[in-house]
Amino acid sequence: xAITTVFLSWTTGAVLTGYLLYLGAGPLILAAAASAPLLIQxxxxxxxWVASRQTRRLRYIGVxxxxxxxxxxxxxxLPLLGLPPAWWPLVxxxxxxxxxxxxxxxxxxxxxxxxxxxxxxxxxxxxxxxNAICGLVGTTAGLSAGWYLDRMPAPVNFxxxxxxxxxxxxxxxxxxxxxxxPRLTVARLSxxxxxxxxxxxxxxxxxxxxxxxxxxxxxxxxPFVIPYFFKHLNxxxxxxxxxxxxxxxxxxxxxxxxGRIADRVGxxxxxxxxxxxxxxxxPLCWMLATPDFLWFIWLSGLxxxxxxxxxxxxxxxxxxxxxxxRHRIAYIxxxxxxxxxxxxxxxxxxxxxxxxxxPWTWSAGDFTWTGYHSLFLISGxxxxxxx
Numbered sequence: 126x127a128i129t130t131v132f133l134s135w136t137t138g139a140v141l142t143g144y145l146l147y148l149g150a151g152p153l154i155l156a157a158a159a160s161a162p163l164l165i166q167x168x169x170x171x172x173x174w175v176a177s178r179q180t181r182r183l184r185y186i187g188v189x190x191x192x193x194x195x196x197x198x199x200x201x202x203l204p205l206l207g208l209p210p211a212w213w214p215l216v217x218x219x220x221x222x223x224x225x226x227x228x229x230x231x232x233x234x235x236x237x238x239x240x241x242x243x244x245x246x247x248x249x250x251x252x253x254x255x256n257a258i259c260g261l262v263g264t265t266a267g268l269s270a271g272w273y274l275d276r277m278p279a280p281v282n283f284x285x286x287x288x289x290x291x292x293x294x295x296x297x298x299x300x301x302x303x304x305x306x307p308r309l310t311v312a313r314l315s316x317x318x319x320x321x322x323x324x325x326x327x328x329x330x331x332x333x334x335x336x337x338x339x340x341x342x343x344x345x346x347x348p349f350v351i352p353y354f355f356k357h358l359n360x361x362x363x364x365x366x367x368x369x370x371x372x373x374x375x376x377x378x379x380x381x382x383x384g385r386i387a388d389r390v391g392x393x394x395x396x397x398x399x400x401x402x403x404x405x406x407x408p409l410c411w412m413l414a415t416p417d418f419l420w421f422i423w424l425s426g427l428x429x430x431x432x433x434x435x436x437x438x439x440x441x442x443x444x445x446x447x448x449x450x451r452h453r454i455a456y457i458x459x460x461x462x463x464x465x466x467x468x469x470x471x472x473x474x475x476x477x478x479x480x481x482x483x484p485w486t487w488s489a490g491d492f493t494w495t496g497y498h499s500l501f502l503i504s505g506x507x508x509x510x511x512x
Contacts, residue, residue, distance in 0.1 A: 126255060126258075128300060129297035130259040130262045130263045130266065131262065131293040132194060132290045132291065134263045134266040134267050134270070134290075135266060135270055135286050135289070136224075136290055138267070138351060139267070139271065139351050139369075140270055140283070140287075141158065141221075142351040142352060142355070143274065144217070145214055146355065147280060148213040148214045148217065150217075152349070152476045152480055153476045155349065155352055156348045156473055157473065158217070158221055159344070159347060159472045159475075160469045160473050161221050161222045162221070162222075162229075163344065163464075163466070164222070164469040165226045166229060166466070166469075168226060168462075169457075169458035169461045169462040170316065170458050170462060171316065172233055173458030176233050176234040177454055177455070181306070182234045182235075182237070182238050182306060183238075183301055183306050185230075185234050186231045186234050186238070187298050187301045189227050189228070189230045189231035189234075190227070190228060190231045190301070193231065194227075194294035194298070197224060197287055197290065198291055199216070200217060200284075200287050201284045201288045201291070203217070203280075204284070233454055236445075236453075236457050237453055237457070238304075241307045242305060245446075246388070248388075249385065249388040249392070249438060249439075249442055250381060250385055251384070252438050253381040253387075253438050254380070254384070256376065256438060257373075258377075260373035260377070260380070261376075261377055264366075264369060264370035264372075264374065267365075267370065268363070268366040268370055270286050271362035271363040271364075271365060271366030273285070273286060274362040275361050275363050318455070320455075320459060323452070323459040324459065326449075326456075332447045333464070335511070336444075336463070336464040337464050338467070340465070341468060341471040342504055342507035342508045342510075343403075343468070344472040344475065345471045345474065345475050345478070345500065345503060345504040345507065346500050346505075347472070347475075349475060349479055349500060353497040353501075357416070357495060357497055358415070358419065358422065360419070364419070367426075368425070368426045370426070371427060372426040372429035372430045372433075374430075375426065375427050375434075376430040378430075379434040379435075380430070380434040380438065382434075383395055383434050383438055383439070387435070392442050395435045395436075395439040396435070396440065396443070396511075398435065399435035399439070400436060400512060401511075401512060402432040403432035403433065404504075404506070404508025404509035404511065405505060405508075408501040408504065410428055411425055412498045412502070415491050415492055415493075417491060479496050479497070480496075481496075482499040482500055483495065
């Protein structure tokens with residue numbers, strides 16, 4: 126997980142956004158890039174059906190991951206291929222979609238494997254610590270990439286970061302095969318049953334509605350947080366890495382804390398508190414920051430750890446708890462499919478919505494209210510109602 130986090134850190138977030146901005150991407154492409162991985166989740170039932178027919182999950186995870194992560198070599202070579210520059214953002218968008226498809230297939234099998242390996246009574250604490258450690262590694266990777274990107278000319282800086290990221294991905298894939306693999310106990314369903322069986326479960330449907338609503342409210346603003354940092358606050362790659370680093374270091378403490386709390390009082394209680402924080406104080410910090418006063422951004426790093434440290438662990442574990450073991454992979458697939466659909470729709474709407482909000486600006490001293498602020502306000506209000 127830690128080795129793979131380096132690859133994930135360097136093919137998402139500020140690195141991907143910065144590369145797309147360098148290639149000339151506008152708001153619609155940025156929104157589509159954020160939404161593409163969610164749209165790919167529509168293929169989850171088919172991917173789950175394929176995964177449930179594998180006798181060796183680790184081999185399947187390794188092959189799918191290798192294809193999906195090695196595809197990023199195309200992004201490394203893109204400026205050398207002689208394609209018209211206007212095509213470059215679209216090529217990255219297609220690459221992102223293909224890579225997401227392969228990695229989503231591997232992810233379904235990985236979640237099912239983890240559910241068999243990690244005991245139920247310590248799952249909150251385990252993933253609290255795992256997420257915290259991976260977050261710390263991601264911080265180190267982000268800081269090193271940010272320092273390098275700020276000091277080297279484009280596009281060579283992006284090409285080198287992506288290339289080293291792929292090398293880390295290959296190392297992580299090699300480590301998959303050192304993992305313990307228990308005997309597969311999944312009941313094999315037909316493709317139609319993979320979709321129908323989870324939807325017949327009333328308890329799962331309630332969790333599904335929550336996940337769909339949450340993804341919609343989050344993705345309305347998520348595609349434009351990093352662009353807001355770059356364009357409105359004039360932050361550098363290094364500063365954005367510091368912001369992510371504050372969240373990760375704080376997550377070392379808060380992530381395991383939320384895991385222990387969830388093991389005692391339940392994941393729903395944790396989600397009630399953390400989703401409200403993620404919709405209120407967290408976006409408020411973004412909105413109060415100015416190019417000359419970034420302290421609210423550093424505070425938002427703490428709020429990121431406080432809110433998302435609980436949300437990520439609780440959502441993951443509640444999804445496992447809501448899915449019976451025999452059909453777990455089908456449940457997780459349907460959850461990803463429907464939550465991904467609403468997140469994708471919201472992400473695609475965020476681009477036109479931001480464009481319509483950008484003309485509405487006003488200033489008070491050093492503070493300027495922009496379309497980004499309006500977008501964050503709308504998303505924040507929706508998030509606070511998730512409980």
